[in-house]
Amino acid sequence: MTNTRQQIIETAFLLFLKKGFKAARLSDIERAAKITRGTFYYHFSGKEEVLKEGLRAYYALLDAKRTEEFGRISTLREYVDLTIRKLMDIDNYTAREFSSEIPEILCLSLIVEVIAVYPELKQVVAESKMLRLSKLEQLILNAKRVGELKPEIETSVLAKNLLNIGAGVLNYLIMHQDVSYALSSVRLQYEQLYLLASKVKK
Numbered sequence: 001m002t003n004t005r006q007q008i009i010e011t012a013f014l015l016f017l018k019k020g021f022k023a024a025r026l027s028d029i030e031r032a033a034k035i036t037r038g039t040f041y042y043h044f045s046g047k048e049e050v051l052k053e054g055l056r057a058y059y060a061l062l063d064a065k066r067t068e069e070f071g072r073i074s075t076l077r078e079y080v081d082l083t084i085r086k087l088m089d090i091d092n093y094t095a096r097e098f099s100s101e102i103p104e105i106l107c108l109s110l111i112v113e114v115i116a117v118y119p120e121l122k123q124v125v126a127e128s129k130m131l132r133l134s135k136l137e138q139l140i141l142n143a144k145r146v147g148e149l150k151p152e153i154e155t156s157v158l159a160k161n162l163l164n165i166g167a168g169v170l171n172y173l174i175m176h177q178d179v180s181y182a183l184s185s186v187r188l189q190y191e192q193l194y195l196l197a198s199k200v201k202k
Helices: 004-019 026-033 037-043 047-072 076-090 104-115 121-145 155-167 169-176 179-197
Strands: none
Touching: 004 026, 004 037, 004 047, 004 104, 026 037, 026 047, 047 104, 047 121, 076 104, 076 121, 076 155, 076 179, 104 121, 104 155, 121 155, 155 179
């Protein structure tokens, strides 16, 4: 069973995602976690400490999940299909529990809000991105080796472009306020980039 400290971290993180860090009050956390003010301060010095531990715990879960996913796929086509499938799931997703299933895209607005105030959190995000980039580059190199992709494709550039497409979902949402449109546009970008890099023409 989850201990009290971990319960507070997980409950607070979900509140921060839903309301934003500044908007989520300490009383909101206490009510959601069913704890007293004294219990909160027994475990934490303030909201800031909970936020930092929550983000670190989330990215640890996310990194483990991504490592497991990359271990299951061997082609770039599989990666694109998996990424698109996960993006499509965002449309009906509601963060009800703390887990690696929380799409990173839903955390971006929280990260943008807090990273200027707590710049040390930038390192947590950067390390996770570098891990994913490294895994993706390895996958692309293998895809080139077995003839799935054109050999002249620049591995690092393709990997970064694929990652940047996912990050662009937030921009689409801000501009169009339409989740279905945003996801459809991003899906098309993934497909077009794959076709440009692939030896197989459809």
